[in-house]
Amino acid sequence: MKRITPLDSAFLHAERPAAPPVIAGFFIVDPSTGEGDVIRHRDVLEHVEDRLHFSPALRQRLVFHPMRIGEPRLIDDENFDLEFHVRHLALPEPRDRRQLSILAARLFSRPMDLERPLWEMYIIEGLDQVDDCPKGAFAVLFKLHHAAFDGVAAGSTIFSMLQKHPQERVSAPLKRWVPERKPRMLEWVAHTSRESVARSLSNLQSFPNVSYGMYKLARSNKDKLTRKTIKIPKTRFEGEVSSHKVFDYLSLPMATVHAARKKLGGAKVNDFALSIIAGGMRRYGLRKGDLPSTSLYALCPINVRGEGNPFEGGNHVSFMRVAMATQVEDPLERLQIIGQETLQGKDIAASIGPKFVGNAVGQVPYVYRSVMFRSFSKMTSRGFIRPAANAIVTNVPNPTGDHYFAGAKVVSYAGLGPVMDGYGLFHTITSLEHELAISITSCREMLPDIADYISDLKESADELFKLAEQIPVPSKTKRKTANRKPKRQRANGTARTLELH
DSSP: OEEOOHHHHHHHHTOBTTBOOEEEEEEEEEGGGSGGGOOOHHHHHHHHHHTGGGOGGGGEEEEOOTTOOSOOEEEEOTTOOHHHHEEEEEOOTTOSHHHHHHHHHHHHHSOOOTTSOSEEEEEEEOOTTSTTOOTTOEEEEEEEETTTBOHHHHHHHHHHTOBSSTTOOOOOOSSOOOOOOOOOHHHHHHHHHHHHHHHHHHHHHHHHHHHHHHHHHHHHTBOTTTOOBOOOOOOTTOSOOOSOEEEEEEEEEHHHHHHHHHHTTOOOHHHHHHHHHHHHHHHHHHHHTOOOSSOOEEEEEEEOOTTSOGGGOBOOEEEEEEEOOTTOOOHHHHHHHHHHHHHHHHHHHHHHOTTHHHHHHHTSOHHHHHHHHHHHHHHHHTTSSOOSOSEEEEEOOOOSSOOEETTEEEEEEEEEOOOBTTBOEEEEEEEOSSEEEEEEEEETTTOTTHHHHHHHHHHHHHHHHHHHHTSOOOOHHHHHHHHOOOOOOOTTSOOOOOOOO
């Protein structure tokens, strides 16, 4: 039995039917690399079952305290049913890319059964009419609840279901899985008593760090030039989100991304992707006639798990806020500003400490936390509390190399993120060896024309690619000369050196 953390439980408190706090990985796979070119549902079930032991949370469910006075626990589900979690369906007509995105968004929008392990997997076949999909391809939507998985834990769990080559087999676990029994009332009382004392001591110890973190956070909310409090501009992505979600993604050649970012000052992939998103948000706002005159802001989760085991699940995150420079017309200047902003954001996140968010949530007793989070959500959706940013952008790392699912090669990978009241626009950055994907999850009422927004992102990316193409590549002779080291001084005292500029 494992008690979830206060930060984990925050996602349960904030949950409502129209906005379940779930995350998902979305793959398109080519079965031609599998045995016999056909992958049956029983093959998928066998493949998933062989890998369940990598992530214990996949067979654990929540149990709530009988008196609801403490965080829920995760225990093994004695009635675990793999076929409940792995579901098989076909893409309805007209079976095109738009219909696939609509189906994925609908499946993603459904709340999870909190009485069962907190994940679902959908196998979607019938993609022959989807653009750029190999013949016989199918999609995999792997959906996980944020109360048990943060971005890193979810990414590790998702990729634990993939193979490095089509015939890869995993070794059996050292011990056969035997579910633990549900705790009795006396055990609940004993656990609660011990944990209450431990929680009180932990809160006392962390209070100075939380106070210092609040002070540093308040200082970071001041503009460095004017010393005025940063104001988040209003956009269409605030307010209460509906149960009707939308999803789509833009795929970019990874080789083109690397070539462009290196020419444009050696920007990091994350900063380059943020700049594409900023350009897309600027274009969309200009076309709608509601682009603020000041910069839009993105809230970016930061992994603070350290060397911890990601398969242990739970949320170990901090956040940084990045000014997206959407008021800047020049895309190169925008890229440079974003690079400076991410460096400053990481410094601020480091100064407040990796445990600040979790410790701050833990300062509030569990019995009051639910009311506090629900009230905070309502006040944010109604405009009484300003959101901390205009959009959320998360970069999900993944292992390098090719990947296969039940022998089928992964040809495309995207991510879906939770949209919540006040935060109706979520971007997920994912990558494979051959592509970088920028995925969008939003609410249909806030983003009714997601295809247009994807076009805005593509135009933003193309603008950066064209700028990079205009920069000439140094010739091999010049490059060798520039990289040549000065020769050592000769014994007679004379020296031959090159002036390096």
